[in-house]
Amino acid sequence: MGLRELKKERTRLSILDAALDLFLEQGYESTTVEQIAGAVEISPRTFFRYFTSKDHLVLWFHDHGEGIMLETLRSVPSDEPPFTALMHAVRAVLSDMQGSTPADAQRFLKLRRLLEEHPHLVGLSVARGADTERRMAELIAARRGTDPDQDQLCHLIVAFAMSTMRVGFECPRRDGTVTEIIDRMRETIALAERSLRPGWDL
Incomplete structure (x- = not known):
């Protein structure tokens, strides 16, 4: 990352x-873009160079995870079974989480707390998840050489993979740390892989 890109990321x-x-101090609805920009000493116009809206902030981690999964899916050999390829994508997200800094981990946990305290924001996440799926x-239909509008199996394969991620993230909760979430995700992936008959996704 060059100096200009590094400055933009910061x-x-x-x-x-x-x-x-x-958001956590005074509530999501009560917080304005102007207040956020003021806290960072930038103009609202500069804010919109980085995020399209307050909602975009809430979905930033989702966007990041989607980027990792799609990039991984595109790089996995074409002869890899579809569900296996998706599990590589999910593991890539886990690897990214494992390599995160303490500051990254705190951002992730704050976002989880925000969603818990503002259930209406969960709808945004669900809608964004549907776009990702x-x-x-x-991509799975392209690997199978089918039309995604006609191939139900490709959607079912993705739904199984993403449900594995959801279960891993959400239940059962223990201490709520990022390390615990990563461990639980690994357990859920292993459970899914041994529960499905080899070749079911072909």
């Missing part, structure tokens, strides 16, 4: 940090 993270703190289904 600004992006500063905006995200300020927003998450304000559609993009992944298109």
Whole structure:
């Protein structure tokens, strides 16, 4: 990453940090873009160079994870079974989480707390997740040489993979640390892989 890109990334993270703190301190609805920008000493116009809206801030981690999964899916050999390829993508997200800094971990946990305290934001996450699944289904259909609008199996394969991620992230909760979440995700992936008959996704 060049100096210019590094500076932009630092600004992006500063905006995200300020927003998450304000959301948790005074509520999501009560926080304005102007307040977030002021906390970072930038103009609202500069804010919109990095994020399209407050909602975009809430979905930033989702966008990041989607990017990792789609990039991984595109790089996995074409002869890899579809579900196995998706599990590589999920493991890539786990690897990214494992390599995160303490500051990254705190951002992630703050976002989880924000969603817990503002259930209406969960709808944004669910809708964003549906977009991700559609993009992944298109890639899986391309690997199978089928039309995603006609191939139900490609959507089912993606749904199974993403449900594995959801279960791993959400239940059962223990101490709530990022390390615990990563361990639970690994356990859930292993459970899914041994529960499905080899070749079911072909």
